[in-house]
Amino acid sequence: MESYRKRLEWLQNNEIPHRDKLADGLLAYNQAIGNHQRAMEGIEKLRKQGTMVVIGGQQAGVLTGPLYTIYKAVHLIQAARQLSAQLNAEVVPVFWIAGEDHDIDEIDHTFWLTDQETKLHKEKISLPRTGRPSASSVPLGRAEYEAFMEKLFANLTETEETAAIRRWVEEAAASSKTVVDWFARLMTSLFGKHGLILVESSLPFVRELEKPVFTQVLQRNEELSALVADAAGRLESAGYPLQLEVGGQEANLFLYEGKDRLQLLRHGDRFVTRRGTYTREEMIELAETDPCRFSSNVVTRSLMQEHLFPTLAFVAGAGEIAYWAYFKEVFAAFGKQLPIVLPRVSVTLVEGAIARLLKDFDLPIDKALASFAAWKEEWEASRGAHPLTDRFQHVRDAMQELYQPLVSEVALLEPGMEQLAEKNAARLLEQVDFLERRLVLALEQREDIGKRRLWRLEAALNPAGGLQERKLSIIPFVNKYGLSLVDRLVEAPLVHDGSHQVVYL
Structure with a gap:
């Protein structure tokens, strides 16, 4: 406060x-x-x-x-x-x-x-x-x-x-x-x-009120660029990624040529777009007589806002706030002071059906929002072979261990029955295989339902790998x-x- x-x-x-x-x-x-x-x-x-x-x-x-x-x-x-x-x-x-x-x-x-x-x-x-x-x-x-x-x-x-x-x-x-x-x-x-x-x-009335700032920006263009470049250097030295392109020739304005909004660059004492070249005096006169030809960029927009409105606080997303790290000295040079900069509220809406899915998956909402991809990978890895794979193999091995000696004894007593005994042993193993296949099929059907429920959860809370508010x-x-x-x-x-x-x- x-x-x-x-x-x-x-x-x-x-x-x-x-x-x-x-x-x-x-x-x-x-x-x-x-x-x-x-x-x-x-x-x-x-x-x-x-x-x-x-x-x-x-x-x-x-x-x-x-x-x-x-x-x-x-x-x-x-x-x-x-x-x-x-x-x-x-x-x-x-x-x-x-x-x-x-x-x-x-x-x-x-x-x-x-x-x-x-x-x-x-x-x-x-x-x-x-x-x-x-x-x-x-x-x-x-x-x-x-x-x-x-x-x-x-x-x-x-x-x-x-x-x-x-x-x-x-x-x-x-x-x-x-x-x-x-x-x-x-x-x-x-x-x-x-x-x-x-x-x-x-809006034309906005442009008209902005005329003094356009004029100042054109008159002090080199100073403005230098202040932004200095801020960029400090941010880079502190380990922050640069949010602005700072090449030294940016005029930090756009100019309308017809209906096209074109970047304005400065070369020496002249201002250029890809369609025309203007002296500083021509630019200043144009700002006075036809301010609707001009448009702010990300740097000068903040100055325009401060000039136009008695701004107590500015609400912005994370990307916008990163830009404002460049502006303190710019504002001071133009007789302004930074307003309070507030990170906007960030929200995920959770419907009742999605809340129930979170409960079914035993997935806390904070984990779903912060690390859904990692949790999903763990969940999918846990869906590998069915849990009775080893048990079924143990039964096959045990049946063969118990049954094969009996087949040999039958063949000794009655050699003509050896083939029948072998087929009977194979049929018993086939029944075990059949039971396992039916189990796998049932689990896959249940798994398909689980995957669809997972996809629904992901689409609602983590669409395209990001927060819901950035897509939906x-x-x-x-x-x-x-x-x-x-x-x-x-x-x-x-x-x-x-x-x-x-x-x-």
Whole structure:
């Protein structure tokens, strides 16, 4: 709490000058995407000096993307509530949609479980594009959308919630021109009533407010690069893997050439993309007259966020937090201070059937999440030869030891019966073999059921060898438990200490 109080004091002494413009832009955007009145009330609070934000963001994944996007929104809402109470201050939650991201392959798909929920299936929606456009400019084609939806709902088990889920998805899509619009409307319908405010990174009002930072970054570009390189050197010396490419020529900005978002590099006193060359003066003038031509990269996005919002705390995943290890000196050089950086809540949802499987396998949930692959290898190794293999062989050996002398004695008394006696001995051994084969068959059938149960457990808790939240979406869960599941997560007593938590459904 001492860190929060220090941060609060710093924000009070460094008040942002554009609260009204920020609130006006947020209000217009959140009204356009149909956000809830609770979110509008939070925006109005932002007009007042002293109101702070807890902020975090994510790419605009199809159908809200992986579960961790949902958990990040939940964390923002819970953290804003808790900090408001603890600090006796106004704190509102803000979700930053990374709509300018041009890596469309990261957002154009969703995963679900098929084949009795034992296999992970990936389904992509066709998002027509050429070049390197931002997601916010990629249209949501109706034909492509409908084809995707048919495949999705053909593979979802029909429940009493399915019709409502389809309406929810389709109503959001009907009013959306782009995949980012679709994402935003789905998120507002889930979280708007809890006060979550949304902002999209490529909005014109955002670009207009960012102009002073664009100008500073261009004027002090060499200094910015040097600070990032110095941080990289310290991190590498301390044994950390480098998260950023630091070659010395990165301008740490992108420039739009047409619809393509292209990396901006610096060569001497000139800035270049693969399509054009600009002087520093031309760049600064362009930032002033047409800021929508510019886009932040991972380094400058953090500066933009700090400039735009009175940020008390920033909620981020592990990968994002690793980037922020580079930024302390950068922030200081630009007259900023790092906000509190919080690891987002990390959750695995466990359904009743999965909980029963864990019990049947005598597998503790912590072991299932931390070392499933090793446990699975042990389990499969224990399924080798059946446990009576040695016993059956012992019976064969004993029968031959007892029966063979009798065959010899019969042959001495009546030589013509020797062949009959040999066949009789073979038939006895065949009966032992038959019993063993039937046992093996029965065990294999039971084993097949066991393997399928194992596959189901793995698909639910460890899909593709990683945490559930990194692959599965919220869709199959709300299809079973309804959209109110999200409200239950918002109200769940989750802890914000970076630990991984389990929610039993």
